[in-house]
Amino acid sequence: MKRLLLLLIITFALAACVSAPPPSPTPPFTITLTSTETGTLIPPPTTTHTPVPPTATPLVLQGKIAFWSNEFGGIWSIKLYDLETKFLTQLTDTQDNFSSASWSPDGRYLAYETYDERQGEIYLVDILENTTINLTDNPAGDYYPAWSPDGGSIAFVSILNGRVDIFIMDMNNREIRNLTRHPADDGGPAWSPDGEKILFGSTREGGTNQLFVIDIDGSNLKQLTSNDSPYIDSYAWSTDGSKIAFTYAEDVLADLDLYIIDPDGNNLKKLTNEGEFMGDVGSLFSWSPDGSRIAFYMDLGNQNNEIFVVDIVSNETTRMTYHNGGDFQPVWSLDGSMIAFVSTRDTSEETGNSIYVINAIGEGEPILIINIDWIMGQIFWIP
Numbered sequence: 366m367k368r369l370l371l372l373l374i375i376t377f378a379l380a381a382c383v384s385a386p387p388p389s390p391t392p393p394f395t396i397t398l399t400s401t402e403t404g405t406l407i408p409p410p411t412t413t414h415t416p417v418p419p420t421a422t423p424l425v426l427q428g429k430i431a432f433w434s435n436e437f438g439g440i441w442s443i444k445l446y447d448l449e450t451k452f453l454t455q456l457t458d459t460q461d462n463f464s465s466a467s468w469s470p471d472g473r474y475l476a477y478e479t480y481d482e483r484q485g486e487i488y489l490v491d492i493l494e495n496t497t498i499n500l501t502d503n504p505a506g507d508y509y510p511a512w513s514p515d516g517g518s519i520a521f522v523s524i525l526n527g528r529v530d531i532f533i534m535d536m537n538n539r540e541i542r543n544l545t546r547h548p549a550d551d552g553g554p555a556w557s558p559d560g561e562k563i564l565f566g567s568t569r570e571g572g573t574n575q576l577f578v579i580d581i582d583g584s585n586l587k588q589l590t591s592n593d594s595p596y597i598d599s600y601a602w603s604t605d606g607s608k609i610a611f612t613y614a615e616d617v618l619a620d621l622d623l624y625i626i627d628p629d630g631n632n633l634k635k636l637t638n639e640g641e642f643m644g645d646v647g648s649l650f651s652w653s654p655d656g657s658r659i660a661f662y663m664d665l666g667n668q669n670n671e672i673f674v675v676d677i678v679s680n681e682t683t684r685m686t687y688h689n690g691g692d693f694q695p696v697w698s699l700d701g702s703m704i705a706f707v708s709t710r711d712t713s714e715e716t717g718n719s720i721y722v723i724n725a726i727g728e729g730e731p732i733l734i735i736n737i738d739w740i741m742g743q744i745f746w747i748p
Contacts, residue, residue, distance in 0.1 A: 424724055424732060428698060429472070429747040430705055431456070432720065433463050435739050443477060445492070445747065446720075446735050453735070456490050457497070467510045467519070472748035476500065476510035476519055487521055500534070511554045520544070520554035520563055531565055533581065544583055551577075553599075558606040562628070566597060576600060576611060578628055589630040599648045602628075603656040608677065610636075610659055612648055620645040623661055625677055636675045637663070642682055649743055651696045651704070653725070660685075660695035660704050672706050672723070683727050692721075698746050701725060705744055711736050720744060 426448040435441045441463055445454045456475060464485065466477035475490040484506035490497045501507035505525040512519055519534045526543065529550040534541045545551040549569035556563055563581060566574045574597050576589040589609070590597060598621055600611035609628060612621045623637040623646050637646050642663060647670065650661035659677060662670050670693045672685040686692045691709035698705065703722045708731075711719045717739035721731040 424703055424722065424729075426722070426732075426734075430720060430734070430744055431466075431468070431475070431747055432707075432744040433466075434717075441479075443475065443490075448734065456492065457488075465509045466743075466745070467512045468745055468747060469512050470514060470516045470748075474512075474516075476512065478508050478510060480506070480508075487519075500539070509553055511556055513556050514558055514560045520556065522552050522554065531563065544579065544581070555600065555602060557602055557628070558604060564600060564602060564609060564628075566600070573597075576609070576626075587630065589626055589628070599650070601650070601652060603652050604654055605656045607656065610650065610652065610677075612646055612650070621648065622646055623650060623659065623675070634677075636677065636680060637661070637673075637682070642673060642684065647693055649694045653697050654699065654701040660697055662693040662695060662706070672704065674704070674725070674727070685723055685727050686731060694743055696744055696746060697725065698722075699748060705734070705746065706731075707744060 429445055429447050431443060431445045433441065434444050442455050443457045443463070443466060445456055446452075457477065464478045464480060466475060468475055473492055475492065476487055477490070478485050478487050480486070484504070485508045486499055487501045487507045487510045488497055489500045500519070501521070501523070503525060505523055508522040510519050510521045517536055519536060521532055521534065522529060523532050524530075525532065528546070528548060529552060530543055530547070531545045531551050531554050532541045533544050544563065545565070547567070547569050549567055551565055551567045551569070553566045554563045555565070561581060562578050564576065564578050567577050568574055570588060575591075576597060577586060578589060579586045596614040596616060596619070598612040598614065600609060602609055606628065608625045610623060610625050613624055614621045620638070622635055624633060624635050626633045636659065638644070642665070644663040644665045647662040647664070650659055652659055657677060658674050660672065660674050662672050664670050668691065669689055670691045671687070672692050672695050673682055674685055675682045685704065686706070688708070688710050692706055695704050695706040697703075702725055704725050705720055705722045708719050708721050711733070717736070719736040720734045722734055723729070723731040
């Protein structure tokens, strides 16, 4: 049931932390993107779902959602959909594979990883200027970009020195420095909300993937999880930096569960499979903007994935969706009022996966936002 780790890099799915939008740095040079689709008007989708009950709070559809797409086996791209104007914009144009992406805090810049049979590279797209650059552009493989909360730096994984290390790039001058230096694999950097620490996964202790935190100057390295935890899958800081959530399984064949832990390694707490709902927790989850709840998806059996929300204090779990199909990859809106998710409920020979939104307190029916082609990878709310 569980997925295996491949190659040197450990796959980490990150849930992005929301911060106040500071000024974003200007890239040192640009190269114009080609074949970029802009301004495609997508009519409001029709739906036969049950109308929202009168007691439900009306949803105000605003903001932008980004997602990965391959258009039924065609060119991979990252697209941006405006919920208010219903315009769809294609941001990238490449036939290489995508693995991870990260948005600048102000939503203007997209850093993403693309790779072919040779190596990974990290590119930077300026959404306003419609330009892109190869940000890393070196013979080594570069992976998993992560913007700092102030927008001034990007952490990423590279094998530049022959090891799988974490590096930090200054976005004002593109200078890089080696943050971690260890023969084992270090991967999946995630900035603390105050920008002072980086959380990452490493096989440096016992050969299994464990969580570590380190100051951005390379000091105060601390291991958070024990070597008795053989399979830690994904992780993310809470928005206030007081907790870290992660998914963990006892072995590569066991079901995943969702846990939280303090940044100093104390107060480990299991959040899922403790009450009414039992199943395999998905690897992608999302913190609420106030840090009190986590949205996740769970396989209840027979590939029936549903969206849930758990309160991190009380462990009270609320089921958000009811459909005999695949609802997965939830992500909270920036104002905390909605949760967007990917669904297979409308999949057919003519259409691929869909994006829905639902009221974050569980009122009413999910609303179909867009159904255009095969959606792959995490979706993002953009300022």
